[in-house]
Amino acid sequence: MKRNLIIGLLALSLNVAFAQEQQQADTSWKKIYRSTPEKTHALVNTKLEASFDIPNAQLKGNAWLTLKPYFYPSNTLVLDAKGMEIKEVAIQKGTARTKLKYEYDGLLLKVTLDKTYKGGEAYTVYINYVAKPNDFKTEGSVAITDAKGLYFINPKGEEKDKPTQFWTQGETEATSVWCPTIDKTNQKTTQDFYLTVPAKWVTLSNGKLMSQKPNSNGTRTDYWKMDQPNSPYLFFMGAGDFAMVKESWRGKEVSYYVDKEYASVAKKIFGNTPEMMTYFSKITGVDYPWVKYAQMVGRDYVSGAMENTTATLHQESAQQDARELVDGNRWEGTIAHELFHHWFGDYVTSESWSNLTLNESFADYSEYLWDEYKFSKDKADATHYSAMQGYLGSGSESKHLVRYYYRDKEDMFDAVSYSKGGRILHMLRNYVGDSAFFKSINLYLTTNKYKSAEAHQLRIAFEEITGRDLNWFFNQWYFGAGHPVLDITYSYDESGKKVNVIVKQTQKDKLFQLPVAIDIYNGSNKTREQVWVKNAVDTFSFAVSSKPDLVNFDGDKVLLAVKKENKTLDEYIHQYKYAGLYLDRREAIDFISKKQDDAKAVAFMKEAINDKYSGLRNFAIGKLDAKKTAIVDVTETSLEAIAKKDPSRIVRSAAVTFLGNLKKPAYKTLFTSLVNDSSYTLSAAALTALEKLDPPAALTEAKRLSKQPMKGNLLEAVANTLIKSGDENSFDEITKAYSSMGLSQAKFNLTATYANMLGTIKNTEKVKRGIDEMVKFRDAIPEQYGLGPVFENFLKTIIGKKETLKKAGEDVNALQEQIDYIKSKMK
Structure with a gap:
């Protein structure tokens, strides 16, 4: 699963605080060891006949579960079956069916079998039931948000512009809300799913579509067969009036299920998938192991994306129109992430939620690998840096990567399992080398295929390939917590002709062992020294003929660490020019941009805004201080050229923003022409x-643009311009665009602007309509995101503006009606 980062750091900070409050209130979980689930019975095959009462959001099911006692004889079977109406349980032998006694408490179905079955002796249980997911209430998480398993979207067709569809979300243990099963990651089963849906719909499930049978009542039954075993949380059903765009990879179907309006751009969004399959097959040494690969975009799905075996589900943020894609495919990393799960997570599955990082760290790292292969090492390193900062800013220093103590399994879906895990793989790859790294993961995959695994099995695979004992690495990073905080001091001893590097570990409670490269530069010439940091204070001395231009600790820029260094401006300039990695250059830009009163820094910034990598050009432009005359004098001409012709529309946008702050009439023609650019951002x-x-x-342009389709940054800019003008005439267009946006970061970003607009609108019916749109968005965001108070503040801001207008003598009665309406919508 790729967690959706809706509402970004704001949600993260709110939920971290909420989680901390919860944990302070109840810490009993710290004494509960989360063991790997015991296998009393093993799933063999799951056959399901499912029909759907869509208006009432129910599934009518007949399930046949073939199982066998795992080792010891047993006459009792316990299944997960949450919130169901159980109508019949029976043993199935051929065509004969004999009813069985059972007990059901709404969560577990305890069945007394017809006899005691020996270990390995197969039998089939039949269950007739009704699943009622909307009636089942349980706690979810920030990543998963609830756990009702089966989601009916607009089931009664009451929302005019939203399609009716359904889809499932099984992770962590929610498949058992719609299909009785043993809902554990260390279970593996084949499947036969028969889905009866409206005849005009298309369906998607695991495996291969074997047949489609029209029925006399306007429905159709699709048979999906999955003859390779996978875990129940990876079961998937999805159906609706989708457009389906097909490609192929080595004779296997590759397909994309999207809203019909996105059919023409589906290949632009997902079209790198076949190439990803080729690349991931090559580096793992395991050809994509499943019979097909499909990707569906589901409405109202808020968990980012989910790697259901052969049938990945994406949230609607994946759907980007042609103008959005001009700025690049923001969903590319997620597409790679979910695909790589089909090796790490689906093919070999974490045997327990404690070992979740075996799934998620590899999927996280796949985003780096794909960027490195397809785009550039700079882009990959930017991905690495962003993920590392996500972990370092998460306040997760006390959490182990492999975690046997946690409050709830949902808590495992965090920056540790994902971002930290991916960074640890990056360090491991650097330590053992590329050849050994990829041979080791191949051994891990082939040894454990179609099975579940724990972190020790990954360690053993690496040890077998490399011949090295890696307990120190796994104990430190997988079975330990935290990260090093390093104070690094460089000095030169003129008399002894030595350069000294002193490294202090300043984090509490634990010392790390860190194999590190230290690079010593004289001009462009580099000498590399390999050292081990092990102690609270380590001093490394190297003989040199003269004072180096630069000593660069962590020359490969792979350490997951917080670093403080005493480098000078001249040394950072040298680092930028000669060390050359993305992080070398980024560190230099970050440091030097704080010295913009220095002539050397000014000259440097002119160079940095023309960096070879667009991400660093954008970063450097964003660091320019438009209030400093020297900076403007040196960079303005370059920025004008960048604004006109840089290959990246994002970089051009940054240059335009800087030039706009100068407020020079000479740029009016440029700005007016770029308003019509195909990029929303530019x-x-x-x-x-x-x-x-x-x-x-600008108001004239905004009114014109408001009549056209627009999204994201452009919608926000148009709304801001109209709001500042006080013009209400474009309210309908802005509100329509706001309403059409899915659950996304972009919509949340716009909400503050939209709220400001409602504060100035005088028409009461328009105000009410706008408030309804905001509240609808608020209520669609699951409570686990902790954003209720944020929306309350938005509403209070609008009330405040209305109160100010009242005091100014505006239409008091109308304003009071608006205020009362807003208050009625507050929680």
Whole structure:
């Protein structure tokens, strides 16, 4: 699963605080060891006949579960079956069916079998039931948000512009809300799913579509067969009036299920999938092991994406129109992430939630691997840096990577299992080398295929390939917590012709062993020294002929650590020019940008805004101080050229933003022309810059743009311009665009602007309509995100603006009606 980062760091900070409050209130979980689930019975095959009462959001099911006692004889079977109406339980032998006694408490179905079965002796249990997912209430998490398993979207067709569809979300243990099973990661079963849906719909499930049978009542039954074993949390059913776009990979179907309006761009969004399959097959040494690969975009899915075997589900943020894709495919990393899960997670599965990182760290790291292969090492290193900062900013220093103590299994879906785990794999790859790294993961995959595994099995695979004992690495990073915090001091001893590197570990409670490369530069010449940091203070001395231009600790920039260094401005300039990795250059830009009163720094920034990598050009431009005359004098000409012709629209947008802050009339023609650019981002930046320079001209453009389809940054820029003008005439267009946006970060970003607009709108019916749209969005965001208070503040802000208008003598009765309506919508 790729967690959706909706509401970004705000949600993270709110939920971290909420989780901390919970844990302070109840810490009993710290004494509960989360063992691997015991296998009393083993699933062999799951056959399901499912029909759907869509308006009432129910599934009518007939399930045949073939099982066998795992080792010891047994006459009792316990299944997970949550919130169901159980109608019949029987033993099935051929065509004969004999009813069995059972007990059911709403969560577990305890069945007394017809006899005692020996270990390995197969039998089939039949269950007739009704699944009622909307009636089942349980706690979810920030990543998964609830656990009702089966989701009916707009089931009664009451939402005019939203399709009716359904899809499932099994992770962690929610498949058992719609299909009786043993809902544990260390179970593996084949499947035969028969799904009866409206005839006009298409369906998707695990495995291969074997047949489609029209029925006399306007429905159709699709038979999906999965003859390779996979875990119950990876079961999937999805259906709706989708457009299906097909490709192939080595004779296997590759397909994309999208809303019909996105059919024309589906290949632009997902079209790198076949190449990803080839690349991941090559580096793992295991050809994509499943019979097909499909990807579906589900409405109202808020968990990012989920790697259901052969049938990945994406949230609707994946669907980008052609203008959005001009700025690049923001979903590319998620597509890679979910595909790589089909090796790490689906093919070999974490045997317990404690070992979740075996799934998620590899999927997280696949984003780096794909960027490195397809785009550039700079882009990959930018991905690495972003993920590392996500972990370092999460406040997770006390959490082990493999965690046998946790409050709830849902808590495992965090920055430790994902981002930290991916960074640890990056360090391991650097330590053992590329050849050994990929041979080791091949051994891990082939040894444990179609099975479940724990972290020790990964360690053993690496040890067998490398011949090295890696307990120190796994004990430190997998079965330990935290990260090093390093204070690194460089000095030169003129008399002894030595350079000294002193490394202090300042984190509490634990010392790390760190194999590190230290690079010593004289001009462009580099000498590399390999050292081990092991102690609270380590001093490394190296003989040199003269004072080096630069000593660069962690020359490969792979350490998961917080570093403080005493490098000078000149040394950072040398690092930028000669060390050359993304992080070398980023560190230099970050440090030098704080010295923009220095002539050397000014000259450097002119060079940095022309960096070879677009991400660093964008970063450097964002660091420029437009209030400093020297910076403007040195960079303005370059920035104008960048704004006109840089290959990246994102970088051009940053340049336009800087030029807009200068408020020079000479740029009006440029801004006006770029308002019509195909990139939403560049168009938005140009409109905002024009508004600072010539508000009436910007208002004219905003009114024109409001009549056209628009998203994201452009929608926000248009709304801001209209709000500042006080013009209400474009309310309908802005509200329609706001309403059409899915559950996304972009919509949340726009909400503050939209709330400001509602604060200025005078028409009461428009205010009510706008408040309804905000509240609808608020209520669609699961409570686990902790954003209720944020929306309350938005509503209070609107009330405050209305109260101010009342005091100014505006229409008091109308304003009071608006205030009362807003208050009625507050929680």
